[in-house]
Structure formats: structure tokens, C-alpha cells
Amino acid sequence: MLLSKTSEYGIRAMLHLAGIGGREYVSVKRISETLDISFHFLTKIFQQLARAGLISSYRGPNGGVRLEGDAKTITLRAVVIALDGPDLFTKCVLGLPGCTEDRPCPLHDHWATSRSEIENMLGEKSLDEVGQDLRSGGYRLKAGAEWTGS
Amino acid sequence: MLLSKTSEYGIRAMLHLAGIGGREYVSVKRISETLDISFHFLTKIFQQLARAGLISSYRGPNGGVRLEGDAKTITLRAVVIALDGPDLFTKCVLGLPGCTEDRPCPLHDHWATSRSEIENMLGEKSLDEVGQDLRSGGYRLKAGAEWTGS
DNA sequence: CAGTTTTAAGACAATTTTATCGGTTATGTT
């Protein structure tokens, strides 16, 4: 599995926020119900994202979470790094410590290519852009739903 | 993490066998010591690979495991599928069931590209070819070793 | 101020993955 459940949920939630657009706070409860994700688990995920500075949160009535700063500058790559850590983009595919150009594993170069392909996929598009895709319709963020942009 | 520990170990062990070349049986104990992998764990991995038909095994003195059939036809893709299952090559990157062209997640197309890149990396080269690379030197399969082809 | 809504945070439980251990069975050697 490429991504942990934590990252899967986190990405879906962040894309959902991007799809909504706007700067209002959205309650985690609401998001968890819309996307069919465990509320308490999602809460923790947002706490991590808040510590990483990717969202801000607000307590009390009409509180919730929202994308922090400019959605144009947030990438999925940053979300994955905040939740799963940077291993996917840095570690040897065979788990060998100190796998470098000098002392490579047999897959070193090949994996470097695949990895940058993945890094591109997650890093080239901003959350804002994907949000626009979502609003244009035709995409979904949960099982069985046609669209979950809002 | 792209691959499970099981697959990481399995690939390293299979590449090791390919690097040795030849048709003799090599004991799992010996392999586990050479590659610094838990013996009992590696035993189980080879059992899975045997059930998948990628290796054959032989009990008793001078027994062990060896690549089954022609090393030219075995790919790392087959090893990963035997150990981790086909999910990496089939499932939605966000874990959404039924994510298809018709009803895609926002990453569907992008992931399809990255995925086939990975599938290529693991599927285009045979174990035999990587084995030759190993014998030519300069690669390693364990932490801290210069070369573990034999 | 009391009560409600909502995130924050930590403890706890379940599940999956990773790893270890011990005994059994097959095979070869003496």
C-alpha cells in the first residue's frame, strides 16, 4: 500500500475542504459524516495537519477546520509528509539504510524514477487546482457518492 | 511505505538467489545470515513464494530453496503480488472501492500514470537480468555490505 | 453564569504487521 489510511483520509478531507472553497470553518463532525470517516480518527488527523500548519482550527459553535493560508500553495505532497513522514520520498525501496548513488541497491535508479513520478503527482498540483476540478464535477471522494465537493 | 517488510525481504532474497545463479539449493538459514534477515520470518516468506510457484524447496541435508523454472521469466512484480497481493497494482490510491474511469477520484488518472511507472519498474526486468547486474558488481542487498551476490 | 457546541488530548482497544519459538516431517549420511 502506497499510503497509510491516515494519509488516505487526510488527503480526502483536505481535497474536500479545497472543493468547498471559501474561508469558513467546517466542523470535523460534518466532514467525517460527509466522507464516511471515523470522527475521532479524523480529529487526530486534523490535529497533525494543524501542527504542520496546513490547516487552522477553531473551537466552539461555528468552529471547525479550514485550510490555512493560501490553498494555491498547499500540495498533497505536504499533506503526506505531515501525516506519513517523508520516508516515501527519501527511503530506499528495499529499506536499506545508506542506499546512495555510490552504494546503490539494484533498484536504486529505477526507484528514483518512479519515486519522482509519484512526487510529481502529489506535488505539482495545488489543493486549489484540485478543488476547482472537484467543483467542475465528475469526481468523488467517498465510496458510492457521485460528488462530495460540498 | 510502498512495500511491506515481507516484500522488501522477499525481493532481496530473490535477487540474492538470482545473483548467485545456478540451480543448486541454498539453505534459508544461509540466506538469512548473508542478508541479515530473521531466519524464521524469511522461512515463511519462502513458503509463500513456493506456493506461488516462484521457488522450489527441498528438505534435508543440502536442501534449501532455488528459483523455480527459468529465472528469465520471473519478475519482481510477480514476487510483490505473491507476497503483498495485487492491491498496489489495482486499488485506488485513496482506497475508494469502485474507483473507475466512470466514477474516478480526483487522483485517478494521475495515479494510473505513477502506478504503471512502478509496475514497469518491477515488471520489465527479469530476475535473471538483475542477477547479471549483481554479478557485475557495484550493487548491494544488505546494509553495510559492498556486494551480496554470492 | 449555566448550558451547548466544538476541537484537543490522552487512554484504551482491536487489528494487522512483523518477528520469535518449538515441534514435526522429510531427506541424506554414517
Next chain:
DNA sequence: AACATAACCGATAAAATTGTCTTAAAACTG
């Protein structure tokens, strides 16, 4: 036949991941 080697197999344990619950703390409402 007795012994050594080595894969096979099931049970167990440790660790990481995933998920749940409970209590706090903050913010609003009346």
C-alpha cells in the same frame, strides 16, 4: 538404525497501525 540437516507448520509475542471512548478546554448562546 541412528543421527544430522533443513524445510514445514502452528502458536505465540511484540510492535505498529487503526479505531474508539472519555474527559478536558475553548467559544458561543441565552
